[in-house]
Amino acid sequence: MVSAAERLASNMNMGMFARATELKQRLLFVLGALIIYRLGTFIPIPGIDPVILDEIFRQHQGGVLGVFNMFSGGALSRMTIFALAVMPYISASIIIQLMSVAVPQLAQLKKEGESGRRKINQYTRYGTLVLAIFQSYGIAVGLEGMTGGNGMSAVIEPGLFFRFTTVITLTSGTMFLMWLGEQITQRGIGQGISLIIFTGIIANLPSALASMFDLGRKGVLSTPVILIIIAICVGLIALIVYVERAQRRILIQYPKRQVGNKIMQGEATHLPLKLNSAGVIPPIFASSILLFPLTIAGFNAEGGPEWLRTVSTYLAHGQPLYIAMYLGIIAFFSFFYTAVVFNPTETAENLRKNGGFIAGIRPGKSTADYLDYVLTRLTVVGAAYLCLVCIIPELLIAEYAIPFYLGGTSLLIVVNVIIDFVGQVQSHLFAHQYEALIKKSRLKGRKK
Numbered sequence: 001m002v003s004a005a006e007r008l009a010s011n012m013n014m015g016m017f018a019r020a021t022e023l024k025q026r027l028l029f030v031l032g033a034l035i036i037y038r039l040g041t042f043i044p045i046p047g048i049d050p051v052i053l054d055e056i057f058r059q060h061q062g063g064v065l066g067v068f069n070m071f072s073g074g075a076l077s078r079m080t081i082f083a084l085a086v087m088p089y090i091s092a093s094i095i096i097q098l099m100s101v102a103v104p105q106l107a108q109l110k111k112e113g114e115s116g117r118r119k120i121n122q123y124t125r126y127g128t129l130v131l132a133i134f135q136s137y138g139i140a141v142g143l144e145g146m147t148g149g150n151g152m153s154a155v156i157e158p159g160l161f162f163r164f165t166t167v168i169t170l171t172s173g174t175m176f177l178m179w180l181g182e183q184i185t186q187r188g189i190g191q192g193i194s195l196i197i198f199t200g201i202i203a204n205l206p207s208a209l210a211s212m213f214d215l216g217r218k219g220v221l222s223t224p225v226i227l228i229i230i231a232i233c234v235g236l237i238a239l240i241v242y243v244e245r246a247q248r249r250i251l252i253q254y255p256k257r258q259v260g261n262k263i264m265q266g267e268a269t270h271l272p273l274k275l276n277s278a279g280v281i282p283p284i285f286a287s288s289i290l291l292f293p294l295t296i297a298g299f300n301a302e303g304g305p306e307w308l309r310t311v312s313t314y315l316a317h318g319q320p321l322y323i324a325m326y327l328g329i330i331a332f333f334s335f336f337y338t339a340v341v342f343n344p345t346e347t348a349e350n351l352r353k354n355g356g357f358i359a360g361i362r363p364g365k366s367t368a369d370y371l372d373y374v375l376t377r378l379t380v381v382g383a384a385y386l387c388l389v390c391i392i393p394e395l396l397i398a399e400y401a402i403p404f405y406l407g408g409t410s411l412l413i414v415v416n417v418i419i420d421f422v423g424q425v426q427s428h429l430f431a432h433q434y435e436a437l438i439k440k441s442r443l444k445g446r447k448k
Contacts (some may be wrong), residue, residue: 023189024429033180034199035420036169040082040176041075041200045169047162048079053154056146058410070410073200077156081173085200086193089178092127094281101340128178129171137163148278189428190421198417200394220259231398233411236389240415243385246275248378250371252356268365269356273375277342277383280416282333283390283409286326290315318396326394334383335376335387344371386412 017316057069057077063334069076072085100120109116129293143166144158155162177196212229215221229429249270252265268380314321357363361370 006263018241026187026189027425030184030190030195033184033188033192034195037082037177037180037196037199038073038203040173041073041080041203042073043081045079045081045083045166047156047165047195049152049154049156050078052147052152053079053143056154057255062446068318070204071197071200073203075200081169083139084132084170084174084176084183086174086196088131088135088174089124089193091131092124095127096124097340125178129175132171132174133167136167136174139170140166162380172334189424190417194413194417198414201414205410232392232396236392236408236411237415239385240389240412241419243275243382244416244419247272248275248374249431250358250374252351253359254295254354271347273342273371273378274382275378276385277375277379278334278337278382278386280409280412282330282383282386283412285333286329286390289329289407290322290326323391323394327391330386330390331383335379336385338375338379338382342373344376346367347371353394 054077068085068087071087072083075082075085096106100110106120109119112119140163144153144155144162146154178193181192181196184190184195212221212226216223216226232328249272252269252271254267254269313319315325345368348364348371351357351367352363358367358370360368389412393408393411
């Protein structure tokens, strides 16, 4: 006869195997979804001449098209069904976040918990659809006006039908990727949209490294320079990992309270404030803003106004004006976006309502002022860190013409996504181990 303890141990082992199987299934789902995404980046939209399109993108790869092409994993340069990638979704999310500060109705939705979050997500989807339609139409019109070196258009048969099919195809591709990202978040591991962007960047890194080594083979870059570039990239990755995991923990205390006839002891917890609360948004904004004049000037290389060509010359990679404005915009958006995502007054009010307080600080306005003071100091360090991480690759790109994909923004995104993904995998494993320990303790208790 099998004892009760043996049956319990057998059930426990079966439960651990089932949980391990669940984790494996989640990982396989993420892998399958990302493979589908990568396959879609090679399906071209109809009516495009790929040879002329490739020539056009080589002429404008240093502009804002290079940024969007990096996020799309090369789909924009190939003009495939996923050419817009998830950029409309990111733009819509940022717009909704900014509006939640200025629009009272959206601010109230953020306080309503899960139901409010679902409504905000729905508004974000509507915004994504609108932005995708406008951006895809702009791409369709822009493609009709693009010509290669031989004067041939990238569009085989320009006209209303081409614009209509392009809008439908690109918009559908973006909405599918948005849905796919949500499925990865719910049924897989990690943030789906972030993993899609991560996959697009990683997919182009091998070719970027091959281009850099090819420059070394041709004698453009010497071996010591290549080794120094690799060492700098490794050092920047280590710096990103260290800073992104850094937190300033503010001790929050809760007083004793009476629940029925019992007096509950006071509790102490921490309010974590990240050193870089703005994330990768400031570098993305800075790159997009500064590269727009360069892109427009490239499209109007022959008939454009003189002042536009002058501006694009001064805002080229490595120019002093470009570097100064790049650092200034990163610093500005670091403070601006941090103020959007963290409200000291609201946090202080929530602490007061729940009976929490910071030792030595009066609840209410004094707590809000203290949180604002701490957050400002952290943001100064975070902005300096973002400027350092982003400006070093920019100088290397300008000096040695290394590939664009080795820039600071791409390193920030890749490292942040890996940290988040590994953290969520560890959380699943720790949860499984914790449940197993509880069952083991119960098993020992029954044996006694």
